[in-house]
Amino acid sequence: MSGATPADPTRSPFSAARIDDDAFASMRRANLARWPTGAEVELDEAVAFHKSLPAHKNLSAAMRRADAEGRCLTQPRGGFGTLALQLELMRALDRDGLADIVPMTTDSYTRNEQWQRAEAGIAESERAGRSMLNGFPLVCYGPRTARQLIDAIDKPAIVLSGTSMPRLTGEVGFAAGFTGYLGSGLAYTTSYTKDFSIEDGIRNYQYLDRLTALYRERGVDLHRRQPGFLTGTNIPPCIAIVTAVLDALLAAGQGVRDYGLELGQTLHLVQDAAAIRACRELVQEYLVKAGHEDVFTPVTSLHWMGAWPYDDAQAAALVAYGGTLAAIGGAVSVTTKSTHEAFGIPTPEANAAGLRTSRMAIYLARRIRLDDLPEFQRETALIGREVRPIVDRILEMGDGDVAVGTIRACEAGVLDIPWSPNRQIRSRVLPARDADGYLRILEPGDMPFPKDVLEVHEALLRKRAERDGVPYGRDLAVASVYELSEGLETLLPPR
Amino acid sequence: MSGATPADPTRSPFSAARIDDDAFASMRRANLARWPTGAEVELDEAVAFHKSLPAHKNLSAAMRRADAEGRCLTQPRGGFGTLALQLELMRALDRDGLADIVPMTTDSYTRNEQWQRAEAGIAESERAGRSMLNGFPLVCYGPRTARQLIDAIDKPAIVLSGTSMPRLTGEVGFAAGFTGYLGSGLAYTTSYTKDFSIEDGIRNYQYLDRLTALYRERGVDLHRRQPGFLTGTNIPPCIAIVTAVLDALLAAGQGVRDYGLELGQTLHLVQDAAAIRACRELVQEYLVKAGHEDVFTPVTSLHWMGAWPYDDAQAAALVAYGGTLAAIGGAVSVTTKSTHEAFGIPTPEANAAGLRTSRMAIYLARRIRLDDLPEFQRETALIGREVRPIVDRILEMGDGDVAVGTIRACEAGVLDIPWSPNRQIRSRVLPARDADGYLRILEPGDMPFPKDVLEVHEALLRKRAERDGVPYGRDLAVASVYELSEGLETLLPPR
Amino acid sequence: MSARATGPARGRKLVTGVIGADTHIVGNRILSMALEEAGFEVVSLGAITPAGDFVKAAIETAADAIMVSSLYGQGELDCPGFRDLCIEAGLENILIYVGGNLVVGKQDWRDVERRFLAMGFDRAFPPNTRTDEVIETLNADFAARSEGRRIAE
Amino acid sequence: MSARATGPARGRKLVTGVIGADTHIVGNRILSMALEEAGFEVVSLGAITPAGDFVKAAIETAADAIMVSSLYGQGELDCPGFRDLCIEAGLENILIYVGGNLVVGKQDWRDVERRFLAMGFDRAFPPNTRTDEVIETLNADFAARSEGRRIAE
Ligand code: B12
Numbered sequence A, B: 001m002s003g004a005t006p007a008d009p010t011r012s013p014f015s016a017a018r019i020d021d022d023a024f025a026s027m028r029r030a031n032l033a034r035w036p037t038g039a040e041v042e043l044d045e046a047v048a049f050h051k052s053l054p055a056h057k058n059l060s061a062a063m064r065r066a067d068a069e070g071r072c073l074t075q076p077r078g079g080f081g082t083l084a085l086q087l088e089l090m091r092a093l094d095r096d097g098l099a100d101i102v103p104m105t106t107d108s109y110t111r112n113e114q115w116q117r118a119e120a121g122i123a124e125s126e127r128a129g130r131s132m133l134n135g136f137p138l139v140c141y142g143p144r145t146a147r148q149l150i151d152a153i154d155k156p157a158i159v160l161s162g163t164s165m166p167r168l169t170g171e172v173g174f175a176a177g178f179t180g181y182l183g184s185g186l187a188y189t190t191s192y193t194k195d196f197s198i199e200d201g202i203r204n205y206q207y208l209d210r211l212t213a214l215y216r217e218r219g220v221d222l223h224r225r226q227p228g229f230l231t232g233t234n235i236p237p238c239i240a241i242v243t244a245v246l247d248a249l250l251a252a253g254q255g256v257r258d259y260g261l262e263l264g265q266t267l268h269l270v271q272d273a274a275a276i277r278a279c280r281e282l283v284q285e286y287l288v289k290a291g292h293e294d295v296f297t298p299v300t301s302l303h304w305m306g307a308w309p310y311d312d313a314q315a316a317a318l319v320a321y322g323g324t325l326a327a328i329g330g331a332v333s334v335t336t337k338s339t340h341e342a343f344g345i346p347t348p349e350a351n352a353a354g355l356r357t358s359r360m361a362i363y364l365a366r367r368i369r370l371d372d373l374p375e376f377q378r379e380t381a382l383i384g385r386e387v388r389p390i391v392d393r394i395l396e397m398g399d400g401d402v403a404v405g406t407i408r409a410c411e412a413g414v415l416d417i418p419w420s421p422n423r424q425i426r427s428r429v430l431p432a433r434d435a436d437g438y439l440r441i442l443e444p445g446d447m448p449f450p451k452d453v454l455e456v457h458e459a460l461l462r463k464r465a466e467r468d469g470v471p472y473g474r475d476l477a478v479a480s481v482y483e484l485s486e487g488l489e490t491l492l493p494p495r
Numbered sequence C, D: 001m002s003a004r005a006t007g008p009a010r011g012r013k014l015v016t017g018v019i020g021a022d023t024h025i026v027g028n029r030i031l032s033m034a035l036e037e038a039g040f041e042v043v044s045l046g047a048i049t050p051a052g053d054f055v056k057a058a059i060e061t062a063a064d065a066i067m068v069s070s071l072y073g074q075g076e077l078d079c080p081g082f083r084d085l086c087i088e089a090g091l092e093n094i095l096i097y098v099g100g101n102l103v104v105g106k107q108d109w110r111d112v113e114r115r116f117l118a119m120g121f122d123r124a125f126p127p128n129t130r131t132d133e134v135i136e137t138l139n140a141d142f143a144a145r146s147e148g149r150r151i152a153e
């Protein structure tokens, strides 16, 4: 399944340049023709609908306001295979979970544009009386029907669709009244696909970003987001931020002005606060350098994205701490999980409970900040020393074009992603936790981190190997994948 | 019900002096004669049993080891009305909860030496097939039977008996093989009784402390603890610590060398870390001044002791944060609660779940400390400026005798306790939360806090009154009592 | 805390206290404060109050109602027979409320309420009862009584 | 990760992969690494692998077993008919395991296991399965097969 839809008539040379209006118009026609519900998408009508929504149902406005007020908004994930189940879910998250942002997660067939299989999944779900799909088949239902979801809630709604093929889910989602869309060409293609070309992934998101800009030209601000959590598996802040900078430059190039940055939590209070601070500053630094002075880039902190403990009581601590880390770290919103995480997609009840636990944790965090803590300042500076050399190198490789540089950097391993399923990614870079619980880089692969930086990482990881009495090597990385899913008898044995 | 048991033949003049051996011997005879099971208490046999226990079942050793290793041990509360239920509970807390310290909470009749009523409670519980008592009737069962509880677990066990009358529960508990006992004359009498004289409360704990020293003379170290959480209702660290200093001096005077200090959490990360640090330092400062160089005073941090939210998901955040606060604050142990807190005594399952959630939170806290945070240093210093003037004044009032000084200070309101049920306590001092979530002093009553300190508190509380748009006054104190029990719609309304 | 005593409730005399060996005074004190502010006359017995003392105080002060707090879980042991004590003392019809964490553990409220009404309390209140609600209920019940009914529906 | 392939299991060839549109590669990769270290020969197809590709690879490499991962919840849609595909391809008796988070949501495991065994998988493994356990089971099953039984009890 490749993303280079031959149907696409106007395949322009690959670059970071803004897609021009005529080309984009015919790209849209071709795209919308790919599935019947595409015909329901009418830009003018959609724009009018968005303008009819109250400001508090627009995610771009909600994020800007939360940022101004120093609040941390809550948002879960959630998708089921039928409209009825999805309506019930989104209502429960809004009312019982007090979610500030309500999600609609698409199913994995829809993500991969296997719409017939998604249709079958709807039928199976209706037959079984429970969801057989892991998300909502947005394209099958189409924008008119999906609008019922927007009417059912009193919050902004966001499309969550981990995919390299967002063009139709994007068109349908925006037309339905969703005001946010999570996803980016570099991050998702390297983390959610196997054979899909990174170039095509970037092209597809250039389409979505250009579409977002089109709405903006018509006076409708929509919130785009970069999934810097990548494979969710011990991603060190620096690697997440490198991809955030690149995807942000690509989005800004298409005219996006509301671009959120999602960071998976490391679960270390200081490292997460440093990551949130560094992410926003570094992305702004490179946007401004590239001449994009007015892009709003709030950071969203994500509850632990790696393996969870198989005990609800233990998991409850990760849920609560997830709120604490986001709030103290100064994130503008937090994406929450539930005590069911290790087992399966949560029930609406468990999902809403996770939202409330997180919300209470945010309240308890009061206005505490770590800015004046020397350890926080050291870590923030360290992230800068890690990110800049990589990004500068990648921009160099592109001879001034960030899109081209990104592809070349992936080919050369200059840009590498831990635990990536994608064959164009070497995935030789390997992270592990150090003795103090910080995520560090065990093997840099071919990423050009400065020598002194790598020495810091190695020294800290060797300390851990000594403490645990294990050899210094790959086993540290594998043990770090399992770590948080271990039982308490293993993590903190009573004596 | 008065504590001055006329039965007591040797009522010496009230002072902080160590009870002399002969007087104590006859006091013990009289005490043990008050209820049949008292006859089962034989010091030599009890000492032999304690010496037969492995070191890891001795609380004094466990606390010293945890302190040396920088660990934070977990301990819940828990008591049921029959031996069968108590055995099941303590096993569950040990095995399913991984409790590092296993509790035995006595019922409220036993605490008040209403043993006949406790007997009736056992019968009622057996008839109803569930516990009708809020704790375990230790004295009714007696030391021989209670020893089954010690044999059933592989951890140190502590007696929790909020009372001013610990003399028989103490004798029975220690003889049964419990190696810890929570309670003190000043703290419990002012927080758990109405008409009971503070002098008698102190006398009763001097007995218990002297008994502890007696075991020590025989080579058995037992862990005593001061309940500085007092009424559990918004107690500012300074007031808790003042009582900790006084009770510690009284205990040391009887020869106690293992004296834990319990602090209820304020639920503010920085204030709790500062309180834990200041408590240990200030108590040591005054112990050393009084010539007690070798008293071990580890601090135990208690999950929120005020009103809890009536929502399990919300409560889960307080449980988890309770572990975070204790660990980051550097407490040697944490006393845990459960998501059932606002409703009733937890089931063994809910209680064990609370332990695991706390334990995971402790793990996640890694080795983070706030020592280098200027805000932490400011708060720690502020607590010192609050505590010293009060303690110094109280010691003055006693003309060199801390026991006498304490009584006079209570009469004069120099020592005052918020929300106290005891009629000898003015309870005019009123705490409230400031705009940043710190507990501050709204009304000092007659406590001689320095003027500049009170100005700090008032300024901060006025900020909160302004923010909330409410008048500066008592309503702030009442609102602060309810605060953490409010629903999230109130605490953090979605917009 | 804004509700006020209205109509027939105005100036009524209420005895408050925490029954048994129960030291939980905070809620009881806040309740007593609120009742006073609302315009009731409050005789506050405080914590750790034997059942008999409630009745004695009610007689001595000719009270119109008794407000029993029980938080510590042993209410099921302390409260049975409370109504009988009142009757023996000639207070057949005095209004009696009970509230707090009445039983041991998190139990189904409708079931707990049933038990305490069976003991002869006119009303039982669950945890998380706020003072305004109590005052409104007193207003309604005293109004009902002035019309000869025992309590309002 | 210390368990080793023993007895008849030594050197056996295993095909691994993640079925359907499922991108969860981490567990599958760690499993493949562990199986290799343990002494099996592993043909690793990676994430997002159509059912047919497993069978094709099994034939081409003359594999002894297929290890199907499904994490994302749609296993109940991707896995039915897997055994039939094998049979059609002439792999009647090839050993087939399936593991991961096989269904949508936190469901009773015994029930889920029943469903997947009914689909024709020889064994289904719940979440939180560690690689050592998988290796031990492979050892036992290949031993059983060398004695003519389909799998060990
Ligand atoms: C990391 C992760 C991700 C990463 C995956 C990165 C990558 N490329 O691999 C990212 C962030 C990309 C991701 C994405 C998604 N994820 Co995900 N993810 C997880 C998470 C948190 C950990 C998985 C993991 O790596 N575990 C660690 C490894 C070592 O363990 P393991 O995978 O379980 O494998 C072990 C065992 O299961 C066993 N095993 C595995 N396979 C086999 C096979 C055989 C034959 C045997 C014997 C044993 C065996 O051995 C392995 C090693 O011990 C889990 C929840 C959890 N477990 O905490 C959710 C989870 C698996 N994800 C889930 C979902 C729904 C998704 C998404 C669909 C979410 C969405 N709607 O956007 C997308 C997937 C999109 C797609 N097209 O597939 C759900 C599945 C729901 C369900 N089954 O009911 C889970 C359970 C979370 C949840 N509760 O909702 N996810």
Ligand code: B12
Residues within 6 Å of the ligand: B105, B106, B108, B111, B134, B135, B160, B161, B162, B191, B192, B230, B231, B232, B233, B305, B306, B307, B308, B309, B340, B341, B342, B343, B344, B345, B346, B419, B420, B421, B481, B482, C021, C022, C023, C024, C025, C026, C027, C028, C030, C031, C066, C067, C068, C069, C070, C071, C072, C073, C074, C097, C098, C099, C100, C101, C102, C103, C104, C105, C106, C125, C126, C127, C128, C129, C130, C131, C134
């Ligand atoms: C603070 C507190 C304490 C403080 C009390 C300080 C003091 N002297 O008052 C301290 C730390 C001393 C304490 C001690 C104990 N406590 Co306590 N405590 C609490 C806690 C955390 C909050 C209570 C509180 O102040 N709430 C705030 C006030 C404003 O609310 P309130 O008390 O509920 O009162 C309101 C309503 O109930 C209502 N109301 C109250 N009375 C009445 C009466 C009438 C007629 C009406 C209409 C309404 C009404 O109006 C009030 C105002 O809104 C509760 C749990 C919780 N709620 O979170 C446990 C709790 C009440 N305690 C409990 C227990 C068991 C004890 C101990 C026995 C523990 C022990 N074994 O050591 C001891 C008591 C010893 C003794 N002899 O009594 C249990 C009771 C268990 C049960 N019922 O199943 C609870 C529920 C905790 C738990 N889940 O285990 N406690």
